[in-house]
Amino acid sequence: MDFVAGQPQPVGQSIQQQQQQQQQNANTHEQDFPQPHHDLQQRQQHHQQLLPSQLPQKSLISKGKYTLHDFQIMRTLGTGSFGRVHLVRSVHNGRYYAIKVLKKQQIVKMKQVEHTNDERRMLKLVEHPFLIRMWGTFQDARNIFMVMDYIEGGELFSLLRKSQRFPNPVAKFYAAEVILALEYLHGHNIIYRDLKPENILLDRNGHIKITDFGFAKEVQTVTWTLCGTPDYIAPEVITTKPYNKSVDWWSLGVLIYEMLAGYTPFYDTTPMKTYEKILQGKVIYPPYFHPDVVDLLSKLITADLTRRIGNLQSGSKDIKAHPWFSEVVWERLLAKDIETPYEPPITSGIGDTSLFDQYPEEQLDYGIQGDDPYAEYFHDF
């Protein structure tokens, strides 16, 4: 199995032990976690919404396997409100990974403890061709670390800004892969809540990987927290209504719009003005949009939950059956059996970061042990 072979090897094990471990992993993996598409097919045969699906019985433990010493920290690939993502290299197998580092103090200060713990749990649980994979977590006195695959092709955001806008078929390709990922998450009662081009990476072949599960959450009924990215937030979130999966389908509409137009439908100079526009709900479709996509977007970017496609009785099936996607063979797309519109011009496997923007590096405080005032919040890391 490719993914077991790609594991960053933990410290202090002989090759033989590692192989045994891998064997075990491979076995338990197959038993514990059915292939996502089988799973989904099963789900669709049953009634997707009537049977509240449980997440697969998979180990929730992510700590204890890796330490900072297992990796060389290299350049920054991205920064956020509470930390940054580094390219790293395993000192054991020489392969490249990405480590997301979050500052505990900042998480606590921004009151994001619950979201951060949800992020870890969701990442540990999900497994899908279009979702980022997390290998493990660890922490020191100041930071928490999440070891993930290094996705070499950069952000869809960078590609979009460079191209200004995507041709109709290209936007359709990325939208279709995003839909499969959302369908999988929703099938497991996980809402994502932060869809945007910045959170979609392209792998070496140009397939998408959705990353940053900072707001992903398993929700059985409804949730209330105001979160997301202003341009992409659904009206029901702004008006403090209880919400669920419907918010991801709204964001999908905004994403498709941005891919085709190069800008978002409700942009304005301040977030408050953007929110007002979202509540007014008036969308102007550029004349070069295909009529089919205008029809689809008018059904995604609507405040009326009885009209929002994806939120209706047949769920994501309605979207997949929409005329704009008529050419898409969904099974082949899921199997990555379709040529991507763009192959990132990188050399794979050598830690090529040419497609990631440069960020100012800062003095690293990683690896400090000792007094940790926030220990109680991050037991599982």
Next chain:
Amino acid sequence: MVFSLSKESQAELQLFQNEIAAANPSDLLQFSANYFNQRLEQQRAFLKAREPEFRAKNIVLFPETDEPLSRPQSAQSQSRSRSSVMFKSPFVNEDPHSNVFKNGFDMDPHEQDAHQPLKEEQQHGGEKGSTPPLPMHFNAQRRTSVSGETLQPNNFDDWTPDHYKEKSEQQLERLEKSIGNNFLFNKLDSDSKRLVINCLEEKSVRNGSTIIKQGDQGDYFYVVEQGTVDFYVNDNKVNSSGPGSSFGELALMYNSPRAATVVATSDCLLWALDRLTFRKILLGSSFKKRLMYDDLLKTMPVLKSLTTYDRAKLADALDTKIYQPGETIIREGDQGENFYLIEYGAVDVSKDGQGVINKLKDHDYFGEVALLNDLPRQATVTATKRTKVATLGKSGFQRLLGPAVDVLKLNDPTRH
């Protein structure tokens, strides 16, 4: 997006500043370009000198590849200008791969138009001409995610606001006017609005003092009661305002850096409201309403066989509407479309020739028969007080629930 520069960056900038001060160049741009190119050269030479040392540690500083073809390709693509990304051609007619999607990705004439610039560019590899420019002010930078505090509205029962103080009728009216136009408040029901206003804290500030500072984390929203204030963005005055105006409302949604600095230009009396109080009032009312919807839907015989999930979806999709006393909500004999839950108020149910046959009030419902059947309305319902209803139409109901509606029809206890 505010981030502080790292020490290295600050040092680098300081160095650069010193250089400018020393050289006092007449052409600053050219000077800067030369200077940084030189810096880059220095740094690269430095790293190049240490390459063996890194190689010993198995770190590749300057990757070379075995595949000579991929190098020029990637170099080329990096040097290519903005908006000249080459998309592969599964999406064009003549491509052998165009059958990867069903029917291929044949472009219709409509689309052809839109992609003309891109095609030209592929042929000539030159600058493209006619892509419409991005709208002005569009922020093409990465966008920061935002998040409010996670609150659990089910445990607000024993919560009382910290700064609750009854306001006079006059004050209430004035404050309601001040905040009425803001979307954060105008969707509130009158009880919540009153509660919010009564939670405003009085604050006096002296002439010249800074009320909020650009870049600071925001927790409070302010309404000016007396006095005047000036607004500054990046130290430039952009606006000023007086009594009745308000500012800082984004802080009521989530924690984010203040967009402007506000300075008192006279002694001021302000009303302040903090986010946690506001969100708790909003969520509490939203949560109670939601519970009420759910309870009511549960008690409706026609919806009895609905799953919890579908009922939740129905509750989410309800729309609210307000009727004034005397207004008719549904009329006997009309074709029925909507059903109604009374959030608060009072209505009379009357039938031709029989007069008022029933009175309904808070948390009653009517018109539900219309959801499943095409019967005309059996009675007229008229508001006798100001009445707020939550309502959903048959078509929305069917779109939302689809086949579940047929199940409901089969089990409809009101039939037979």
